Amino acid sequence: MSVTPYGFARTPEKGLARLHWADNGWAVDGRPPDVPALRSLRGLEIEWPEAEVPELALDGLLRLAAAGIPLTAHRAVPWIPDDLAALLTDRAxxxxxxxxxxxxxxxxxxxxxxxxxxxxxxxxxAAEISIVMSTKRPGLVGAALAQMERQRDVAAEVLLGLHGVAFDQVRAAVESCALPVKWVEAEARVPFGEVLNRAAALASGDYLAKWDDDDWYGPRHLADLFMALTYAEADVVGTTAEFFYLEPLRATIRRTTFASGAGYPSEVWSDHVAGGTIMMSLAKFREIGGFPGICRAVDLELLKAAHRAGARIYRTHGLGYVLRRGLSDEHTWRLPLGHFLKVAANQWRGFRPSLLMEAA
Known part of the structure; x- marks a missing residue:
């Protein structure tokens, strides 16, 4: 299906419009649906035809759904599949x-x-995906593995880089994990990127996905990344870095712009994606040369290398991902908490992720 969510607009400028059947096809206010023109709408309210319609009517709705156009209806008709009918009539x-x-x-x-x-x-x-994670914090491994186990609609294995951590410190968590887990131990002095490379060398999946030990991932995180990689025909995919939980403030923020005020949309071609969500084929990873063997900014430099190699990088939605931020010196990405408050389009007390996280 060539129709994709590319260009999705987070904040609509207009309200709902009417989607109705006109002779041989769907129409919006009397005209055939034009996806770019529909981006400014809050969504489409479906007005079902009274007479029977050809099979292509369902295809037309699925094309709009594939484009990410929000569709709604007060009721469903018998020829709509149950799963689509449930979504269309869920007007919450x-x-x-x-x-x-x-x-x-x-x-x-x-x-x-x-x-x-x-x-x-x-x-x-269901793609075969190798999840690569490096950690210096054995206490976080169990929770990270549990989130990996929750991943749906993929076949996953775990590649664990123990960075100054002995395997005995995480043995219980690893041995209780239902997924296949491979690991390497590296001394604390080994650069972060090199630890990731040593772990990635154990990969047997078709795709490689990076994972951060202290963030939260929804159960469709990997499947959504693979979906975007597929429909965009991209070489590299990642999400927006959109939701942040600020631990010292016990607050969740959502950002939709850069600090400069420029928009930070999803569903676009961009080499700026969240580092903890980078996914690509294992072949492309090896072609690029793997992770740069440095201590900091590993994700940024990996994306730069991909860009230099001519890779097409796509940024999809970030609703299935929440970054944890504490004091700035606790992370390889050093930004003060005030920065996140400055760029927050939304702010809520407590841990308030998207519903797509399914209470991760």
Whole structure:
């Protein structure tokens, strides 16, 4: 299916429009649907035809769903598959009206609905994915492995780089993990990127996905990345770095712009993706030369190397990912907490991820 969510607009400029059947096809206010023109709408309200329609009517709806256009209906008709009917008639996302406040959920609930429709319209086979993670914090390994176990619609293995950590410190967590786990031990003085490379050398999957030990991932994180890699026909894919949990403040923020004020959209071609979400084929990873063998900014330099090699890098939605941020010296990405408050489009008390995280 050539239609994709590319160009999805997080904040619509207009309200709902009417999608109706006109002679031989769907129409929006009397005209055939034009996806770029529909991006500014909050969504489409389906008006079902009274007479029987050809099979291509369902294809037309699936094309709009594949484009990420939010679709809704008060009821479903018999020829709509049950899974699509359930999404179309779930109108909870419309309960939230835009109000311009930092706690407003209207745009978020709309985008969640869009992602659910995309998943239905872009079915993909279960990819074989090698998850690579380096850690200096044995206490976080169990929780990280548990999140990997929750991944749906993929066949995953874990490649664990123990960075100054003895295997005995994580043995219980590894041996209780239902996924295949391979590991390497490296001394603390070994550069972070080199530890990742040693772990990645054990990969047997078709794709390699980077994972950070202290962040949260939804159960469809990997499947959504592979879906985006497939429909975009990209070489490298990652998500937005959009949701942050600020531990010292016990607050969750969502950013939709850069600090400069420039937009930070998803569903675009961009070499700026969240480092803890980078995915590519194992062949492309080896072609690029692997992770740079440095101590910091490993993800950034990997993306730069991919860009120099001519790789097509795509940024998809970040609703299935939450970055944890504590004091700035605790992370390889050093930014003060004030930076995240400055770029926050939304701010909520406590841990408030997207519903797509399914309470990760």
């Amino acid at each position: 996302w419309l309960d939230h009206a835009p109000d311009g406040t930092a706690r407003c959920l209207a745009d978020l609930r709309r985008e969640e609905h869009s992602v659910l429709l995309r998943r239905l319209a872009h079915p993909t086979p």
